[in-house]
Amino acid sequence: MASPAADDYLKTVYAHTEWQDAPITPSVLAGKLGIAPSSVTEMVKKLAAAGLVSHVPYGAVRLTDAGTARALAMVRRHRLVETWLVREFGYGWDEVHDEAEVLEHTISDRLLEGIDERLGRPRFDPHGDAIPDADGRVEREPFVLLADAPAGHSGRVLRVDDRDPDLLRALDALGLVVAVVVTVSAEGMILDGEPADLPEGAADVVWLSA
Numbered sequence: 001m002a003s004p005a006a007d008d009y010l011k012t013v014y015a016h017t018e019w020q021d022a023p024i025t026p027s028v029l030a031g032k033l034g035i036a037p038s039s040v041t042e043m044v045k046k047l048a049a050a051g052l053v054s055h056v057p058y059g060a061v062r063l064t065d066a067g068t069a070r071a072l073a074m075v076r077r078h079r080l081v082e083t084w085l086v087r088e089f090g091y092g093w094d095e096v097h098d099e100a101e102v103l104e105h106t107i108s109d110r111l112l113e114g115i116d117e118r119l120g121r122p123r124f125d126p127h128g129d130a131i132p133d134a135d136g137r138v139e140r141e142p143f144v145l146l147a148d149a150p151a152g153h154s155g156r157v158l159r160v161d162d163r164d165p166d167l168l169r170a171l172d173a174l175g176l177v178v179a180v181v182v183t184v185s186a187e188g189m190i191l192d193g194e195p196a197d198l199p200e201g202a203a204d205v206v207w208l209s210a
Helices: 004-016 026-033 037-049 065-089 096-103 109-118 165-174
Strands: 053-055 061-063 143-145 154-160 181-184 189-191 194-196 206-209
Touching: 004 026, 004 037, 004 053, 004 061, 004 065, 026 037, 037 053, 061 065, 065 096, 065 109, 143 154
Parallel strands: none
Antiparallel strands: 053 061, 143 206, 154 181, 154 206, 181 189, 189 194
16 A cells, blocks of 8 residues: 555654653544544544555554554654654755645655665754664653643653744743753743743643653
8 A cells, every 4th residue: 555645644653642641633634634533534444444544434644564664664764754854955044844745745765775774874853753674663761741841850852843834933942952952940940040931832843851
């Protein structure tokens, strides 16, 4: 079942549980993909028939081993392309998601390997998401969502969700980027030794080292 649409479904199912444990439902999947629920239901049936996901009516959608392997291959493509665009072409981290969504389906395996080699085989993309290696292995350390971190917790920014370009630009202007160390306070957050006012919604899209 080789199609860009199927790959996008598998990649979205994988990414949903990468930074939290709740499985994805068809309705949530429809919202993330911007597709009508009826269309999602039909595609999930096709993916299940192909042995790529498991699903019961009205229940969660879960990847099979085969689905996970294919999802990891697509995630690797997407995140390597994002890293390539930032490092080699000067894109901002708020500009690469949509470009990578297109390019990930068009570049050859040979070009992908060349990009990986040229970049020094990076382990993380510009947003802090792990880049699977060619064998599908992923490196990730313990993490906590900023919104769930208790006052007094200090940690490095491990990851920032990449789906809201405006929020990414606001966080970049604040200096809240991957690898920066922050401390959670009762009032919000300490950044570079000073209190920082978080943009609305920021606490729900930033993950810190645990």
